Amino acid sequence: MYWADLSPTRGREQAGERPVLIISHEPFNTRTEVVISLAITSKPQRTGYPLSYRLHSGDLPRESWVKMSQVRTISTERLGARIGAISADELREIVEGLMELVG
Numbered sequence: 674m675y676w677a678d679l680s681p682t683r684g685r686e687q688a689g690e691r692p693v694l695i696i697s698h699e700p701f702n703t704r705t706e707v708v709i710s711l712a713i714t715s716k717p718q719r720t721g722y723p724l725s726y727r728l729h730s731g732d733l734p735r736e737s738w739v740k741m742s743q744v745r746t747i748s749t750e751r752l753g754a755r756i757g758a759i760s761a762d763e764l765r766e767i768v769e770g771l772m773e774l775v776g
Contacts, residue, residue, distance in 0.1 A: 674692050674693065674694050674695070674713065674732070674733070674755070674756040674757050674758065674759065675692070675693055675695060675752045675753060675754065675755050675756060676690060676691070676692060676693075676752070676753035676754050676756060677690070677691065677692070677693045677710065677747060677751045677752050677753060678690050678751050678753070679691060679693075679712065679745070679747070679751065686743070686745070687712035687714070687740065687743050687745075690753070691712060691713065691714070692713040692733060692737070692756055693710040693711060693712055693713060693745075693747075694710060694711045694713055694739050694759065694767070695708045695709070695710050696709050696710070696711060696764070696767070696768070696771075697709035697710075702749060706748060706749050706750075707746050707747060707748055707749060708746070708747060708749060708752070709744065709745075709746050710744070710745050710746070710747055711739050711740060711741055711743060711744055711745075711767070712739075712740045712743035712745065713728070713733070713737050713738065713739055713740070714737065714738055714740055715733075715735040715736065715737050715738075716738075717736075717738070718738045718740070720742075722770055723741055723769075723770030723771070723773040723774055724740070724741055724742050724770075724774075725738045725739065725740055725741060725742075726738060726739045726741060726763070726766060726767050726770055728759060728763065729760075729763060730758075730759050730760040730763055732756055732757030732758075733756065733757070739767055741767060741770050741771055741774060742774065744771070
């Protein structure tokens with residue numbers, strides 16, 4: 674997880690400086706200078722899984738949700754400080770949720 678500056682945006686895209694979960698592998702990130710990210714919010718979500726996933730691990734100071742409907746490829750130049758990481762089990766569940774959305 675990293676801080677990222679997601680502005681400017683359009684429509685209902687997540688905007689501003691906020692945490693994101695990077696789901697792409699490091700070799701891809703390094704070679705392409707972009708990352709595949711999911712926006713994270715601290716606002717309780719009315720939509721449940723697979724549109725959002727409540728994080729149980731990581732180093733965020735507040736209860737947080739990954740917005741799996743907010744997938745975005747962003748330049749590595751948008752990334753700020755590293756926040757932390759989630760567990761392998763949570764990452765697996767998030768990827769499974771994404772597969773439900775696109776499968």
